[in-house]
Amino acid sequence: MAVRNSTHFGIAGYYSLMAIKEGMIGIAVTNTRPSVPPTSGVEPILGTNPLTAGCPTDEDFPFLIDCATSIIQRGKVEVYNRLKKPLPKGLVINNKEESEIDPTKILNNLGNNTAALLSFGRMGEENGGHKGYGYATLVEILSSALQDGIYLKDTAGIKENGKKYLKVGHFFLAINIENFIPLDTFSKITGNIMKGLRNSKKAPGCDRIFTAGEKEFEAEMERCKTGIPINENLQQDIKIMQEELGLKKYNFPF
């Protein structure tokens, strides 16, 4: 299914989970606002374009990879900004292809084309940067060309009747496992693959290997028990919001 004239669709993995619940493999992609340069370029022209997929296992949780084709996405820069912490080097560049680590500066400069988030693999072909760039392009195509939609720079906003509208496209694919093999057999094999990966030899200093979706499942279980932790800056924001709006309804423990 191809979707046009949409906006931010939330958690990409959510749509793959819908397919997984029906015993299917789910793939979901979307293009997003320009923020990623091609290999050998510095202009943010591609989105962080998540390429996400998941499938059932015989465990308590599915295999689910939900990530941007850039090393980090805009939301993570916003988190660094709220925490008032610099980014690690090598994730974001300025228009001279130099590393940029100040999150406030990056958020400002993404808008005026002087900062860009690198594709996974970082800069250059030696590290495989062209692979992240290639997958980001694939996502851009799937999210636009199948429905004559918005792509590249136009994802920054389209002017209609004097107003600017953010528009993006999505592509969803569900593969019915039972068309190939009984779901139980499929899920047993995927479960075995997950266990095989987790049980393989750990790197020195690492006591655990995770499979995609495992950390998120554990976080969900934990949050359901103990609630959602929020950092001090956000607590402050919420206090101000509560006072301004006279809200009493939400009683946070602070």
Place this chain on the structure above:
Amino acid sequence: MAVRNSTHFGIAGYYSLMAIKEGMIGIAVTNTRPSVPPTSGVEPILGTNPLTAGCPTDEDFPFLIDCATSIIQRGKVEVYNRLKKPLPKGLVINNKEESEIDPTKILNNLGNNTAALLSFGRMGEENGGHKGYGYATLVEILSSALQDGIYLKDTAGIKENGKKYLKVGHFFLAINIENFIPLDTFSKITGNIMKGLRNSKKAPGCDRIFTAGEKEFEAEMERCKTGIPINENLQQDIKIMQEELGLKKYNFPF
């Protein structure tokens, strides 16, 4: 289509090109011999597992991304070995998670689990190493679970009647573009995306931005004109082979 009990299928992109010639989007994946560790692991348990895709454009050549989910694949280590050149740091690790650069040592050690090719994104989650690991796992699943096939360590070889057989699986997907939109419209948009990327601002010192498949198309055109260049080591191998077999048929210009 899911394929079981297969062996090395050659150029992954070849199958996407078959779909492209029919006006379709092509996706082709395969699992391969164990050589890649999970994030936080050092044991080669996943294959270099290419995740490849392509689609038509209105240009002389299609968009075609054909690459391993590891930074480099075994074939590239073999090339370094023939050229007698060390690898760049950070692409291959030993079982202490230290960088390994000697190609002969790496080729030997891949077989005894003491060398491993890193997923794109390199080590750790900060650089996005878990993304390459996640996509490699997706390819492992698509290449095995849909047809009750061989996976993880078993791709190193299965013993049957006292003999060892290399077995892997593949998965192919062709999406008929005309089910969504006229092929001409699709190809015009993908062509525009390619041109938009190429025409975006270059990094200092770079005079050209390529799109996926462009370098390979140019190489094909060049090879058709001037033939296939081979390095000195290979020339030597071919001379020996010609002498041993008494071959006169292939006259190389040396």
